[in-house]
Amino acid sequence: MYGKSLLVGAALLPGLAVAGHAKEDWPEPVKEYYTGQVLFDRLELTRTNEEENLAVWDMMAWYGGDYHRAVFKSEGENVQDDGEPTDLESAELLYGYLVSPFWSFQAGIGTRGTLSSDASMENYAVVSFMGLAPYWFEMDNSLMVNEEGDVQFVSETEYEWQLTQTSYLQPRIEFTANLTDSDKYERQSGLSNLRVGLRYRHEISREFAPYIGVYWNGALGNTADEMKRMGEDTTETGVVLGARVWF
Amino acid sequence: MSNEFNKGRRKFIKSAFTVASALAIAKVAPTWAAPQGRSFKDQILTNDEIDLTIAKSPLLVGNKVGAPITINGQMPGPLIRLKEGQRAKLNVTNRLSEDTSIHWHGIILPENMDGVPGVSFEGIKPGRTFKYRYDVEQNGTYWYHSHSGLQEQLGHLGPLVIEPKDGDIGADREHTIILSDWTFEDPDTVFRNLKVAEGYYNYQKRTIFETFEDVRQQGLEKTWKQREMWGQMRMSPRDIADVTGSTYTYLMNGRDSQMNWSALFKPGEKVRLRIINGSAMSFFDVRIPGLEMTVVAADGQPVKPVPVDEFRIGVAETYDVIVQPKQNKPYTIYAESFDRSGYVRGTLTPELGLEAEVPELRQVPERGMAAMGMGAMAMSGDMKGNSMNMKHMGGNNSHMTHKMTHKKELPVENIKIKHRESGHGAGAAMIATNPVSRLHEPGIGLEDVDHKVLVYTDLVGAHEWPDTREPERQIELHLTGNMERYMWSFDGKKFTEVDGPVQFHHGERLRLVMVNDTMMDHPIHLHGMWMELENGQYPRPRKHTISLKPSEKVSLLITADAPGSWAFHCHLLYHMKAGMFRVVNVA
Numbered sequence: 001m002y003g004k005s006l007l008v009g010a011a012l013l014p015g016l017a018v019a020g021h022a023k024e025d026w027p028e029p030v031k032e033y034y035t036g037q038v039l040f041d042r043l044e045l046t047r048t049n050e051e052e053n054l055a056v057w058d059m060m061a062w063y064g065g066d067y068h069r070a071v072f073k074s075e076g077e078n079v080q081d082d083g084e085p086t087d088l089e090s091a092e093l094l095y096g097y098l099v100s101p102f103w104s105f106q107a108g109i110g111t112r113g114t115l116s117s118d119a120s121m122e123n124y125a126v127v128s129f130m131g132l133a134p135y136w137f138e139m140d141n142s143l144m145v146n147e148e149g150d151v152q153f154v155s156e157t158e159y160e161w162q163l164t165q166t167s168y169l170q171p172r173i174e175f176t177a178n179l180t181d182s183d184k185y186e187r188q189s190g191l192s193n194l195r196v197g198l199r200y201r202h203e204i205s206r207e208f209a210p211y212i213g214v215y216w217n218g219a220l221g222n223t224a225d226e227m228k229r230m231g232e233d234t235t236e237t238g239v240v241l242g243a244r245v246w247f
Numbered sequence: 248m249s250n251e252f253n254k255g256r257r258k259f260i261k262s263a264f265t266v267a268s269a270l271a272i273a274k275v276a277p278t279w280a281a282p283q284g285r286s287f288k289d290q291i292l293t294n295d296e297i298d299l300t301i302a303k304s305p306l307l308v309g310n311k312v313g314a315p316i317t318i319n320g321q322m323p324g325p326l327i328r329l330k331e332g333q334r335a336k337l338n339v340t341n342r343l344s345e346d347t348s349i350h351w352h353g354i355i356l357p358e359n360m361d362g363v364p365g366v367s368f369e370g371i372k373p374g375r376t377f378k379y380r381y382d383v384e385q386n387g388t389y390w391y392h393s394h395s396g397l398q399e400q401l402g403h404l405g406p407l408v409i410e411p412k413d414g415d416i417g418a419d420r421e422h423t424i425i426l427s428d429w430t431f432e433d434p435d436t437v438f439r440n441l442k443v444a445e446g447y448y449n450y451q452k453r454t455i456f457e458t459f460e461d462v463r464q465q466g467l468e469k470t471w472k473q474r475e476m477w478g479q480m481r482m483s484p485r486d487i488a489d490v491t492g493s494t495y496t497y498l499m500n501g502r503d504s505q506m507n508w509s510a511l512f513k514p515g516e517k518v519r520l521r522i523i524n525g526s527a528m529s530f531f532d533v534r535i536p537g538l539e540m541t542v543v544a545a546d547g548q549p550v551k552p553v554p555v556d557e558f559r560i561g562v563a564e565t566y567d568v569i570v571q572p573k574q575n576k577p578y579t580i581y582a583e584s585f586d587r588s589g590y591v592r593g594t595l596t597p598e599l600g601l602e603a604e605v606p607e608l609r610q611v612p613e614r615g616m617a618a619m620g621m622g623a624m625a626m627s628g629d630m631k632g633n634s635m636n637m638k639h640m641g642g643n644n645s646h647m648t649h650k651m652t653h654k655k656e657l658p659v660e661n662i663k664i665k666h667r668e669s670g671h672g673a674g675a676a677m678i679a680t681n682p683v684s685r686l687h688e689p690g691i692g693l694e695d696v697d698h699k700v701l702v703y704t705d706l707v708g709a710h711e712w713p714d715t716r717e718p719e720r721q722i723e724l725h726l727t728g729n730m731e732r733y734m735w736s737f738d739g740k741k742f743t744e745v746d747g748p749v750q751f752h753h754g755e756r757l758r759l760v761m762v763n764d765t766m767m768d769h770p771i772h773l774h775g776m777w778m779e780l781e782n783g784q785y786p787r788p789r790k791h792t793i794s795l796k797p798s799e800k801v802s803l804l805i806t807a808d809a810p811g812s813w814a815f816h817c818h819l820l821y822h823m824k825a826g827m828f829r830v831v832n833v834a
Contacts, residue, residue: 029365101676
């Protein structure tokens, strides 16, 4: 009898929880669990060697089960007191699927540009491979293609040295490579940017951890050449003060 | 950090014995946990019909008011004493605002009385009473608990003792001790924390300074070798308990260490202690410094007496031990969480108000090569560990040799374990490429203690069980998990992913082979039928809950004599919730 209702249940609701569900009106003994999280990995104030002050965010939010998740990622910065609008480096909406124990594949769409009414945003399609590499390297690798067909690759890697049970030293490396030249967005092909940072973080709680840190940012290759030609600095250093926050 | 934390906590415990908490004892103490215990030939106070009311009520837990689920106003619930041969009549009334249930853990009964919502019945709706009726055909130490959601974490549990027909408890006096873990956090929050933030409750991780110290002591190469495996697997050797003393208050009969639950004895008396691990997530190492304990029953079933100094009790297991304190002095009953993040103590004492020295928490144990392989090998000549392997590691571990020291060869050692070519999917972060029998090992953190610790191979059934047939069939199940997303499953599939029950044929004798493809210990519980543990002893001990160590394989014999649907699951509450659950159908 149970077998029959199981078969019927399984046929009607493929992939849904029917295992061992003996009676239709009984609750499931174990249900699929859905939850979500908003994580600001970096929420910081930056003081650059140019004596500029920046507010910077780098966040991710997700909702879903163990395998399928809706993911929103965003990064950006605002130079304080310069009258310029906020620079949105990325805002992406993705669907993520857990392809192996430590890696999820994500695909979606994104936009970036300055957040002002007259600015035209750059829209793009993006795929990411995000997860934990051996030796606990936390990685997010993204490939983006915009409406002009320009292709860009961004890779972020973080590592954590456990200093005490509630404090960490965290190196971070991020690089950008352009696979194509882009006249519209003034991008030169090749490795274009490298950013290296180091943060010391102390957890007040698991959810709220202030940090201080330093970073070095440098333009590379053709991009650096172009900047030099224009008489711009190709490197920047800064100190940061911020917090890693999740809820 | 954790040591500081614990030291601070101990200090606090000593100083904070306030009037308020002293007053609260009377209120909080389950009435059954009276210090006198019970004496042999005492009148048996078994009501023919027992009424249990489930409600949520504020109660002092330690020195703070919590909101546990109470049973007849108590947490843990009342001690239910039944007698072998009687018909149990238990009426359970739900005064909660959500469904509830009671499962009688370890009791052989009809499937519709087993109390698992969705498997044996629909649950007990708010305001309703469910009448449990079954014939009691066994005796021993058992327990009962909710099988609805995470209610067990809120204290919805209690002891169940069944007296033997002849009333002989083999001792002059007996005490029942139920251990549990309490948190003031909402259990749903605990589960979410585990889901979204790996290692949330672990405050015993390896620090960079410990690595420096290891390099200084044993050189870079050896340190790297030890770290390499863990790094490749992306797992922590200090990942022992998912939920720890950082949120838990450990309780003995509902009281914390400061309240010091006390049990009386007269010097020279034989005292039977019925010890139940009613925790949601905590394995305990139990000892009474200065007293030898003789184990006489495991999971309610009699075993040939084994004298020990300490035993590890997995979640949901029970052990009966007999002690015979000769001196007129108090003894500490010490139950230490197996990750050493906390403990609870009580006192066995000739008169009330005394206490004995409380041992320090032992050092945080570590899984892995130092703890279970290379380091220990030189001392004991025994390869305590086994090879763990991440899927992509290939045969990197061939340098680890295996030298086991079994007296007897166990059936499971000759059973070839099959893994699917592809592993077990994204839900399983690891497969044990070379699982071994570890029944002769005391478990992590107890490898090198200088006294006798109970091991599963010590357990010998007190007598033969009725079914002496050889198994006709074999079923293999793998325990799998992925810590990063806190997914727990069998064969890589969570309960919500499987398309049918595990099928047992009614009347058959079968061998269940289980392989632990994870880095955690798991207490696996089968409802409705006994599992005879093939530990090389005869008669075999029989259990309702069997704890598997990482990369261990075990085999159990089961007589499928209970028609119907039965739950089969990991008894770590949050593992079960995360999907480590199956239905066994006997037909």
